[in-house]
Amino acid sequence: MPPPGDPAQRLGQALRQLLHLALQSFWRAVREHGLSMSQVFALRYINHRGTCNISDLAKALGVTPAAASQMLQRLVSQGLVRREENPHDRRNKRLSLTPRGKQTLQALAPSFETLFDRLSPPLSPAELEEIARAVETLTARLSPSPSDSPPSTPSPRGTTS
Numbered sequence: 001m002p003p004p005g006d007p008a009q010r011l012g013q014a015l016r017q018l019l020h021l022a023l024q025s026f027w028r029a030v031r032e033h034g035l036s037m038s039q040v041f042a043l044r045y046i047n048h049r050g051t052c053n054i055s056d057l058a059k060a061l062g063v064t065p066a067a068a069s070q071m072l073q074r075l076v077s078q079g080l081v082r083r084e085e086n087p088h089d090r091r092n093k094r095l096s097l098t099p100r101g102k103q104t105l106q107a108l109a110p111s112f113e114t115l116f117d118r119l120s121p122p123l124s125p126a127e128l129e130e131i132a133r134a135v136e137t138l139t140a141r142l143s144p145s146p147s148d149s150p151p152s153t154p155s156p157r158g159t160t161s
Contacts, residue, residue: 016042025114039075043097043105046081051096053086080104086101 030040038061044054047061058068072095075081082102086092097105123131 022041026108029108031109034078035104039071040105040108042071042075046095047097047102051094053070053092053094066101075101105129 027037036159042057042061049056054065054068054072057072058065061068061071063071072081072083076083078100079098079136082096082098083093086094086097101135
C-alpha cells in the first residue's frame with residue numbers, strides 16, 4: 001500500500017532520496033581524488049570541449065576569469081589540465097586535459113553508476129521497465145524547450161555527452 005499524501009510531494013521526496021543515493025558514491029570518489037565539485041565540472045567541461053580558454057570556462061562555471069584561473073592553477077599543479085599559449089593569440093591560453101585528467105574522469109564515471117548497478121538484483125525486469133518509462137516521461141515533460149536551454153554542458157553520466 002503506498003504511503004498517504006499528495007503524489008507530487010511523494011514523488012519529490014522519492015526523487016530527492018534517489019538523487020542523494022546516486023550521488024553519495026560519486027561524491028566519495030570525488031573527495032578520494034582530492035577534487036571539489038567545481039573542479040570536476042571544470043574537468044568535464046574541458047573534456048567535452050576538447051580545448052577551451054579561461055573565459056569560456058569561467059562563463060560555464062558562472063565565475064570570474066580570475067576565479068577560474070585560480071582553480072585552473074590547482075588543476076594544472078595536480079597534472080590534470082594543460083595550459084598552453086594559443087598560437088593565434090599569445091594572451092589567450094588554451095586549456096586541455098592531460099592523460100591523467102582523462103583517467104581521473106574515467107575513474108569518476110563508474111562511481112555514479114553504482115546505484116544503478118544495485119537496482120538490477122532487487123527489481124524484476126518488469127519493475128525496471130515500469131520505472132524507466134515513468135522517469136523517461138518525467139524527464140521529457142521537465143526538459144526545457146530549446147529556447148530555454150543553457151549553453152551546452154557535459155552530461156552528468158560518463159565523461160562526454
